[in-house]
Amino acid sequence: MQRIGVIGSGFAGLAAAAVLAKAGREVHVYEKNEMPGGRARVFHAAGFTFDMGPSWYWMPEVFEDFYQYFGHTTADFYDLTRLDPSYKVVFGPGDEVDLPADYDQLRTLFESIEKGSAAKLDQFLEEAEYKYKTGMQEFVWKPGESWFEFMEWKVVSALFKLDMLSSLSNQVRKKFSNPKLIKILEFPVLFLGATPQKTPALYSLMNYADLKLGTWYPMGGMYKIIDAFVKIGRELGVQFHTNEEVISIHYNGNKATGVETRSGTHQCDAIIAAADYHHVDRHLLPDHLSNYSDKYWNSRVLAPSSLLFYLGIDFKVPGIKHHNLFFDEDFGAHAEEIYTSHAWPKKPLFYLCAPSVTDATVAPPGKENLFVLIPISTKLSGDDETVREQYLQIVLNRLKAVKGIDLNKHIVYKRSYGISDFKSDYHAFQGNAYGLANTLSQTALLKPTMKSKKLNNLYFAGQLTLPGPGMPPSIISGRLPAHSIIKNL
Numbered sequence: 001m002q003r004i005g006v007i008g009s010g011f012a013g014l015a016a017a018a019v020l021a022k023a024g025r026e027v028h029v030y031e032k033n034e035m036p037g038g039r040a041r042v043f044h045a046a047g048f049t050f051d052m053g054p055s056w057y058w059m060p061e062v063f064e065d066f067y068q069y070f071g072h073t074t075a076d077f078y079d080l081t082r083l084d085p086s087y088k089v090v091f092g093p094g095d096e097v098d099l100p101a102d103y104d105q106l107r108t109l110f111e112s113i114e115k116g117s118a119a120k121l122d123q124f125l126e127e128a129e130y131k132y133k134t135g136m137q138e139f140v141w142k143p144g145e146s147w148f149e150f151m152e153w154k155v156v157s158a159l160f161k162l163d164m165l166s167s168l169s170n171q172v173r174k175k176f177s178n179p180k181l182i183k184i185l186e187f188p189v190l191f192l193g194a195t196p197q198k199t200p201a202l203y204s205l206m207n208y209a210d211l212k213l214g215t216w217y218p219m220g221g222m223y224k225i226i227d228a229f230v231k232i233g234r235e236l237g238v239q240f241h242t243n244e245e246v247i248s249i250h251y252n253g254n255k256a257t258g259v260e261t262r263s264g265t266h267q268c269d270a271i272i273a274a275a276d277y278h279h280v281d282r283h284l285l286p287d288h289l290s291n292y293s294d295k296y297w298n299s300r301v302l303a304p305s306s307l308l309f310y311l312g313i314d315f316k317v318p319g320i321k322h323h324n325l326f327f328d329e330d331f332g333a334h335a336e337e338i339y340t341s342h343a344w345p346k347k348p349l350f351y352l353c354a355p356s357v358t359d360a361t362v363a364p365p366g367k368e369n370l371f372v373l374i375p376i377s378t379k380l381s382g383d384d385e386t387v388r389e390q391y392l393q394i395v396l397n398r399l400k401a402v403k404g405i406d407l408n409k410h411i412v413y414k415r416s417y418g419i420s421d422f423k424s425d426y427h428a429f430q431g432n433a434y435g436l437a438n439t440l441s442q443t444a445l446l447k448p449t450m451k452s453k454k455l456n457n458l459y460f461a462g463q464l465t466l467p468g469p470g471m472p473p474s475i476i477s478g479r480l481p482a483h484s485i486i487k488n489l
Helices: 011-022 060-069 103-113 117-139 153-159 168-175 179-192 201-213 223-235 277-284 294-298 331-339 385-403 419-426 471-488
Strands: 003-007 026-030 042-045 048-051 080-082 087-092 095-099 216-218 239-241 246-252 255-261 264-267 270-273 305-313 323-326 350-353 368-376 411-417 458-460
Touching: 003 011, 003 255, 011 026, 011 060, 011 223, 011 270, 011 471, 042 305, 048 305, 048 368, 060 223, 060 471, 087 179, 087 385, 095 103, 095 179, 103 117, 103 179, 103 201, 117 168, 117 201, 168 179, 168 201, 179 201, 223 239, 246 277, 255 270, 270 277, 270 471, 277 294, 277 458, 305 385, 305 419, 331 368, 350 385, 368 385, 385 411, 458 471
Parallel strands: 003 026, 003 270, 026 239, 087 323, 270 458
Antiparallel strands: 042 048, 080 216, 087 095, 246 255, 255 264, 305 368, 305 411, 323 350, 350 368
């Protein structure tokens, strides 16, 4: 029986492990931290349950497809609830909108903000739907080992309809002029990739996922998804080794032979590295076996890092929804600080998640669970508690000014998480939170390759390779190399 080693237990690693085990392989997952989940870990404090990373559940069909592959359905593991409204957008004091789940209501909202925009929204999302469905059917399941994968006529012809050479910013502004609507349609790329001006219009597919497919939540918290993936793996015989960091990959000629951890050397017939790609490529392998040089890696454009706060509040906070986007400051200025000047933001936009609005189990009775995210550049220094506290106060002062809510005296639990934590916990390249920016030069086969160029049984998975960052792409990223191993080794 082939023995496969999987490095890392985020979504990519867990997906890969389960697929391989289903195919009859002996699978061992080596995880650096104390629990599976990678960036989707969870912790408990003061009666609160805090999901540490992902909080947006988009593209539910990707999760359902994964579960069905193993004879399950989403409902076997958790109660999936569609949020309505999907989220709140705050533009300033007394100036906010709730994005309804119902599409007719959404059209009405758009029309009330900008006359004629309802029909334009129809057209915009029709184009986005084509990109989404074409992308899911023809592109994301390509392993990216050769350009020949894309040489079928239907794939080539589709490329011309995907707006690869136009920017999302241009596409949005061709149809909409109201700044509020522009912010709503551009926000996914600010938090997940690059400036709208440098993001291919292809990524309007995210708007389709957002506004048509909806925003969902697994009752009990996002870690319920990790629990489900781990349960599937264990049912199939996957062995999980936590607190077992891989410190090197062993090899003989053009084959990887095993992984070394603090406890010793573990033989493998093949390896899927679902940890940070850069860390594996530049630190677990010798230079002559790396896929890419330091020069290559340092030339990559990264999506933002994040400054995070986990807050326990001693009362139910009025006027907030499950997801809240605070766009009450200049969108462009903050984007410039993230991607161009690489400065600590003066007036940052931020995201506030309150899962306890939907789910009573994640906070004690009468209390609120808050998760705050400020997107920041990966090229910042001075990530210490003093700086973090300054930014927490910026957020709290803005909440007071915009919503009339003073939370300073109501915080019963507080924890921060920043660039240095991403580096120490995940070996995250430059402390990134979301992988590579979704620029044209870093799309599809232009991302770091899934397969080692030097070792014929070493593969990579996760947000720095195909198809990209986010929970659904990471799941697919884990499945792709697993299927390749099953087919080829």
